[in-house]
Amino acid sequence: METKTPSESRTTQTDLVLPNETNPLNNMFGGELLARMDRVASITARRHSRRIVVTASVNHVAFNKAIPLGSVVTVEASISRAFKTSMEVVIDVWVEDRESGLKSKANDAIYTFVAVDDTGVPVPIPQIKPETTQEIARYDAALRRKQLSLVLAGKMKASDATELKAIFE
Numbered sequence: 001m002e003t004k005t006p007s008e009s010r011t012t013q014t015d016l017v018l019p020n021e022t023n024p025l026n027n028m029f030g031g032e033l034l035a036r037m038d039r040v041a042s043i044t045a046r047r048h049s050r051r052i053v054v055t056a057s058v059n060h061v062a063f064n065k066a067i068p069l070g071s072v073v074t075v076e077a078s079i080s081r082a083f084k085t086s087m088e089v090v091i092d093v094w095v096e097d098r099e100s101g102l103k104s105k106a107n108d109a110i111y112t113f114v115a116v117d118d119t120g121v122p123v124p125i126p127q128i129k130p131e132t133t134q135e136i137a138r139y140d141a142a143l144r145r146k147q148l149s150l151v152l153a154g155k156m157k158a159s160d161a162t163e164l165k166a167i168f169e
């Protein structure tokens with residue numbers, strides 16, 4: 001199976017926060033950000049696999065900073081690691097300062113997508129070759145997160161989660 005780099009499928013979306021996308025504090029509604037992240041991450045997963053992809057799990061979301069109405073928000077998604085049919089997508093969210101134009105990190109998230117055929121059956125995908133220091137670190141940690149996600153979903157016994165056991169032993 002072919003191997004690809006994270007940069008080949010990396011996807012970035014920049015958009016405003018409009019009034020109908022905010023909560024009563026005039027900050028971006030969390031569900032709106034989740035939807036933007038899911039869309040951008042699904043394009044990334046599709047570009048990597050060139051298949052139909054479905055969201056299998058949302059493994060981690062951190063809403064570290066509120067994003068005010070009118071902000072310019074950039075959502076960037078990259079494949080950190082591909083397994084047999086599933087792939088982990090890491091999403092970084094940045095907010096641009098109006099005056100300086102500098103971007104600061106607001107949130108991040110980790111989603112898992114599965115490539116499927118026309119009938120919804122999982123199909124094999126290309127592997128990932130990480131290149132940068134950050135890509136290598138995210139690749140190395142991804143198997144641990146996959147095992148944690150499967151254990152929490154009740155799809156793997158904790159006793160079979162070798163990567164997790166290695167942390168605690």
Ligand SMILES: CC(C)(COP(=O)(O)OP(=O)(O)OC[C@H]1O[C@@H](n2cnc3c(N)ncnc32)[C@H](O)[C@@H]1OP(=O)(O)O)[C@@H](O)C(=O)NCCC(=O)NCCS
Nearest residue numbers: 054055056057083084085086112114122146149150153155
């Ligand atoms: C995601 C889905 C295809 C997985 O089907 P499944 O019968 O569990 O298939 P498998 O057991 O073969 O798992 C397929 C892959 O997904 C991974 N996976 C399944 N659930 C997972 C989870 N909760 N966390 C991480 N990985 C998961 C498996 O480990 C496997 O990975 P691998 O082949 O890379 O090793 C299926 O559950 C599905 O279609 N779910 C609905 C998806 C959807 O509609 N999403 C939108 C929500 S509105």
